[in-house]
Amino acid sequence: MEKQLFSPAELARYSRHLAMPEFNIEGQKKLKAASVLVIGAGGLGSPSLLYLTAAGVGHIGIVDFDTVDDSNLQRQVLYTVDDIGQSKALTARDRLLKLNPHIKITVHQEAFTRKNALEIIKDYDVVADGTDNFPTRYLVNDACVLSEKVNVYASIFRFEGQVAVFNGQLADGSRGPNYRDLFPDPPPPGMVPSCAEGGVLGVLPGIIGAMQANEVIKIITGVGEPLIGRLFLFDAASFTTRVLKVPKNPSTKITELIDYDQFCGIGINEPRAVQTISVQAFETLRKSGDDYQLIDVREPYEYDIVNIAGTLIPLGNILAEYTKIDRTKKVVIHCRTGKRSADAIRTLEDKFGFNNLFNLEGGVNKYAEEVDHTLSTY
């Protein structure tokens, strides 16, 4: 019977699993018969996909719409410099099939949205959430609850990671707590920085993503005690760990998928718009010979990555150094993508009454992409 299920090559490949009394051929059969959907092939997805593939999960789905960027390689260990600019999901599939040709991988090269969520999820037994924003986190959670799937959750921030098994099946057939039992309401936009904004230690998603894969394997095989109804917290800086019990919240009701951007406050109470200048118009201004001033509100290390010769005043110093900004001519202010420079302009207008400030739309990244291709993006 086993010989039909596993080829000799597979039996040799998985021999270290087969040797474990708690795991053995029964655990390996369950892995082969299982399907796992990994949403997000980034910092967490890289290690979790590698280990789920190596372990022999029979069918793995990968959802990611994004392409590989050089700044991903500090932690997204699935990819190499040769992959920059390529689709993450497709690149991941090719890399993973080289690691384990005995499994099947399905690529969903698209954003995970309320329109496709239930349709994608329905073909999988377990979901692993490695997404990078609150609206998608709530969407993954609600889609798992509505589809009666287990959501193996992991999330990271700077030195800290969280892992939990949400909507896990309990012995009596009922479901354990989900993400909304823990965090009923999302924080307001901008309050909790993303990895891009707040930074993350590169090794952290390696640690936390491997733990996430471990929970997925436990759920599939029934080996051990999965983190159902518990939240694991890890602070790599202080090596503090905590496992906290999470009860169900009787007021949590999930009946349908909703507009998650609206739920997370995105697009509502957005700060007021500022005057802008497109990268093309800025290039015309540069070449025109007209007098203007260019201010760069990024950090010094960012200036060293790429700069367009602006005067460097990091956003945090803008109040102290505002006298460096000219009031008599056109002033273009930029950052990496245009967000911090808009904040700087609002502050300068509110506190000091400037009316000659223009935000470079899309920042230095867009300028590099659309005007000067010799510049790098990050």
Next chain:
Amino acid sequence: MKINILAFGIAKDILDGQTKEIELSHGNDVKSLKQTLCDTFPEFSKLRSLSIAVNEEYRNDDYELKESDEVVIIPPVSGG
């Protein structure tokens, strides 16, 4: 009553450190602790889900705190 707080995530930034001693001024339950935190550090009032775990378990607002309790604040994080 004084309570020792262990903070994670953005709460660490708001409290400017991982641990903080908080003097409860409204009462001794979790709700009073949240109120004191929001009064002393207004940034907390912006976080709509301020979850408090006491002795390794999430607690409701009416849970009564004791001085020796281990109180942990875990705001959500979204990075992946």
